[in-house]
Amino acid sequence: MSVVKYFDLYFKLISAGVRAQLQYRFAFVMRIVGLITSYTGTALTMWIMLYQFQELGSWTFYEMLFLFAVAVLSWGFCIILFFHFRGLDTYILNGTFDRFLVRPINPFFHFMAMKFDVASFGQFIFSIGIFILVSFRLQLDWTVGKSLFLLLSVVGGILIQGGLLVMISALAFWTTKSEQFYWVAMFPARNLTNYPLVIYPKAVQWFTAFVIPFGFVNYFPAAVLLEKETPFFPENIGYYSPLVGIVFFSIAYSIWMLGLKRYKSTGS
């Protein structure tokens, strides 16, 4: 099937999902309100933290907000596309995964298009609000080049975080566990990167730059945009963010496909 057809199919599949979710309007609104509240909560925590201390590893409050918002924005897209991957173990255990294998389309694509979580609008509203606030406060000068770079690094961020979600889900092919790995590994790791990496021990910084490249989701790109230094790392390393995203996601995809080949239905 051609790429165009896949696009068409993706929108058909998700529009059904979106319509279904909008049936529960109260639940929908509550989830968005809840998401915005908890992100605002993290922002407020940062504010209180810096109320007495002014700076965290030479990052000021508004700079940290910007860093945070970059992560939240790409995470919002990530939720739409890949968040349900963490639940692959349930599908495998229940035997419902097999239905993705019997249709004449790529199973990875089919699994990806199965769900579309509209609550991620909460992430978009929050992060765009923060971008506007911070741009005024820090008098950021948004040239075409900078905007384009932000856009590309958000794509990089989606691919990196999505890639890790895909890798975690692939673990289910071998261990029949995946959801738990998300909460143990990825959830705390995402929290870690809400703060500038410079504050962590060198080994942790190195790990989040080159092993699980979360540094390229927000820290390195934000440092480029805010013209901040990234000690221990080459200057402007953030420009590689989209490239890192593509490479990391390709690895994740290959692992997933490898797992799929190995997969034998639980049978019943």
Add this chain to the structure above:
Amino acid sequence: MFRFRLYWTFTKKAFLRSAVYRFDVWSRLGSNLIFLLMWGSIWTALYAGREEAGGVSFESMLTYIVVSQFLTGVNGAGTPLWEIQEKVRTGDISLELMRPFDVPLRYLFADFGSVAFYILTALLPLYTVMFIFMDLTLPSGWENWVLFIISAFIGFLIRYCIEMSFGLLSFFLVETGGIVDVFYFAMSLLSGSVIPLWFFPGWLETMALYLPFQGIYYIPNAIFIGKISGSEILLSLGVQLFWAAASYLLLRFVWNRASQKVVVQGG
């Protein structure tokens, strides 16, 4: 009449059950450590080489965070809120209502069991090693150890009652998503679990001092590092006891309303 032996059975069973789900224990410990790394690094960077800030030495502040993370582990080891909400949604909770025990107490005693297992096998060994190898401050005398343990225990009860009351809201609301998020945020911030109350802006500190959350982390942590001492400790314990009683009444009230609602809806 309180039938201690009945509830004690739940404690024992929960302890034994935790031993089966060993992967859970390790994974929980792993994420606890990552968060400890995060908050430890944040406070190290905030102090930025300073010896003291806000009248508290760096060593004490680091101890505060380590103890806080230990207590977070303790408070998170019980039955998760969503599991109870799921029981309400599916109606499984009605099975428990039919049995001759009090549901909130049954979950509390079960939590004692799983928390005890988690403390003994994971938290205590790990944090002991941490206290041996890191420059942290210990309470000055054995009385302070005792007072800390008492305070942490009361904090656990406060947290349990408030969290359970919120969990039971799912009897009345179909979707509790937003409310639960606000609740968890309020708990993590106003309890002083990550930022001690003395670093808050004045108005927020005053607000936090009038709320029950400070009893969960702030008071036990502050007793541990000696920020609260002497007669102040007794006063703080009094405040905690007051909030424990108040939150218990809240739980009883919500529970009575909730269980009636089940009866009204019929089997």
